[in-house]
Amino acid sequence: MRYDESSPPLPESSTSISPDRPWYARRSTLVVAAAAIAPAALAGWVLTEVLSGGTSDDSRPPRIVMPLAASAAATSASAAPSASAASSASAAPTPAPGASAAPAAPAAKGTLAGRTVVIDPGHNTGNFKHTTEINRQVDIGTNRKECDTTGTTTNSGYMEAEFSMDVSRRLRTVLEAKGLKVILTHEAGKERPFGPCIDERARIGNEAVADAVVSVHADGVSAGSRGFHVILPAKVKGGGADTAKIIGPSRQLGERIAGNFARTTGSAPANYLGSGTGLVVRDDLGGLNLSTRPKVFIECGNMRDAKDAAQLSSPEWRQKAAQGIADGIVGFLGG
Numbered sequence: 001m002r003y004d005e006s007s008p009p010l011p012e013s014s015t016s017i018s019p020d021r022p023w024y025a026r027r028s029t030l031v032v033a034a035a036a037i038a039p040a041a042l043a044g045w046v047l048t049e050v051l052s053g054g055t056s057d058d059s060r061p062p063r064i065v066m067p068l069a070a071s072a073a074a075t076s077a078s079a080a081p082s083a084s085a086a087s088s089a090s091a092a093p094t095p096a097p098g099a100s101a102a103p104a105a106p107a108a109k110g111t112l113a114g115r116t117v118v119i120d121p122g123h124n125t126g127n128f129k130h131t132t133e134i135n136r137q138v139d140i141g142t143n144r145k146e147c148d149t150t151g152t153t154t155n156s157g158y159m160e161a162e163f164s165m166d167v168s169r170r171l172r173t174v175l176e177a178k179g180l181k182v183i184l185t186h187e188a189g190k191e192r193p194f195g196p197c198i199d200e201r202a203r204i205g206n207e208a209v210a211d212a213v214v215s216v217h218a219d220g221v222s223a224g225s226r227g228f229h230v231i232l233p234a235k236v237k238g239g240g241a242d243t244a245k246i247i248g249p250s251r252q253l254g255e256r257i258a259g260n261f262a263r264t265t266g267s268a269p270a271n272y273l274g275s276g277t278g279l280v281v282r283d284d285l286g287g288l289n290l291s292t293r294p295k296v297f298i299e300c301g302n303m304r305d306a307k308d309a310a311q312l313s314s315p316e317w318r319q320k321a322a323q324g325i326a327d328g329i330v331g332f333l334g335g
Contacts, residue, residue, distance in 0.1 A: 001053065001070045003218045008313045010079065011040050015148060020090075020170040022057035026310070032072075036288055042087075056140045058166075061264035064121060077297055078324075106208055111333075112178055112179045112330065112334075112335040113178055113179050114181075115180050115181065115182070115211045116181045116182075116183065116209065116210045117175055117180050117181070117182050117210060117211060117212050117213070117214070117333075118183045118204060118205040118208050118212075118213040118214075118293075119168045119175075119183070119184050119185070119213075120184075120185040120205070120214065121161070121164040121165040121167075121168040121184060121186065121187075121200050121220075122151060122153035122160060122161065122164040122216055122217035122297075123149065123150060123159075123160055123161040123164060123217075124148065124161050124192070124193075124196075124261075125165075126192075126193040126194045127148055127150045127161065127194050129193070129194070129315040130193060132268050132335070133147065133194050133195070133232065134146060134147045134149065134150070134194055136197070138198060138286065139199065139239060140199065140239075140241065140285075140286030140289050141236065141239040141241020141242075141286070142238040142241055142283070142284075142289060144235055145198070145284075145286055146198075146199065147195060147197035148195050148197055151164070151217070151218075152218065152219070152220025152303050152304065153220075154304070155306070155309065156313075158303070158308070158312070160217065160220065160303060162173045163218050163303075163313075163318070164217055164218065165187070166215040166315075167216050167318050167321050167325075168184055168216050168322075169187075170318060170319055170321075171214075171325055171326055172184060173331065174322055174323055174326040175326050175330070178330055178335060180330075180333075182210050183210070185200075185204045185205075198285075198286035198287050198290075199286055199290055201215070201287050202286065202287050202288075202289075202291045202295075204288070205291055205293050205295060206290075206291065206293060208293075209293070209294070211294070212293070212294050212329050212332060212333060213291060213293050213295035213296075214253075214257070214296055214297075214298060214325060215287055215295070215296070215297040215298070216298060216300070216325070217298065217300070218299060218300050218302070218312055219270075219296055219299040219303065219304075220302070220303050220304050221305055222305075223302075225268050225270070225271065225272040225302050225304075225305060226268070226271055226272075226308050227267055227268045227270035227271050227272075227278075227302075228261060228265075228267050228270060228271060228278060228298065229270040229278050229279065229280050229299050230234075230255075230257055230258045230278055230279055231281075231285065231288070231297035231298070232247075232250055232252040232280065232281045232282075232288075232296055233246060233247060233250050233253055233282075233289070233291065233296075234247075234281045234282060234283035235247055235283075235287035236288075240290060241289040241290055242292075243291070245292070246291060246292065246294050246295065249294035250288075250294045250295055252332055253294050253295075253296050253328070253329070254279055254296040255279070255330040256327075256332040257298060257324070257325055257326065257328030258278040258279060260325070260327035260331065261278075261298070261300075261321065261325060261328060262278065262324075264320050264321075264324030264327060265311075265321055266320075267301065267311070270299070270302075294332075298325060300312065300321050
């Protein structure tokens with residue numbers, strides 16, 4: 001994504017991530033040990049709630065507030081969150097197990113046959129030549145935004161659109177080998193010279209009745225900002241957007257991907273947003289707002305940082321990125 005509207009938040013410390021399940025919910029099998037660690041386990045989860053304000057679907061940085069403290073110590077050391085921020089965070093609860101709100105609960109282990117995954121390669125290499133078309137406004141439920149953006153590039157000119165397509169194709173290969181049906185929202189240079197628009201990208205996943213949808217991107221913030229992050233949908237309702245049913249399963253999907261991506265690539269969660277969790281909640285992305293299926297975005301790294309760019313430009317690292325995302329998807333689906 002291209003970020004050019006405001007400066008990113010100050011760097012925050014990162015935390016380790018478990019590859020196979022949410023790192024905030026680990027427990028010991030020993031009762032005594034569980035009692036000993038209970039206070040820490042209950043200390044809280046940092047939910048990074050992102051307010052609207054960007055003017056394109058995936059091109060500008062959000063304003064970020066921290067409605068919940070990461071720990072009891074952090075709570076005592078910081079000011080109490082605003083009422084509006086706390087309300088925004090509490091408005092997006094994870095549905096209870098078995099609740100009808102979840103459209104695609106993880107299946108029993110080993111049941112991948114017949115499941116469908118939609119992979120959305122961010123942007124299109126032809127977007128640079130079709131700025132008029134991609135600047136056309138489309139409805140994202142809560143407001144109107146550009147059809148698409150060009151995406152960013154490394155300082156040497158390697159396009160985010162090239163990166164996202166390469167990783168998406170590698171990801172498709174890995175998932176198909178697991179027996180999953182995989183649909184790409186587009187294949188640049190084959191069937192369309194630009195786009196598709198963000199509303200169409202969401203519609204493709206919806207019409208496929210996908211069990212999981214992942215949009216692949218790379219960030220474009222200032223040098224020194226490093227690491228990956230996974231973007232989760234906020235609770236949004238307006239126009240054609242209503243994310244209430246996908247918030248819970250989308251978070252499960254995002255947590256699985258974040259943990260496995262960190263393990264497989266060796267990358268750390270972003271040091272410039274997400275408070276080291278690798279997870280960010282946003283309500284300004286049409287691709288998430290309009291989705292009716294569990295969906296996340298992943299920003300695999302920062303193309304404007306030399307060290308991250310070197311990884312993103314490496315075919316070997318891109319294969320690891322695809323494997324990490326695939327492992328997260330498979331884990332979410334119960335494989």
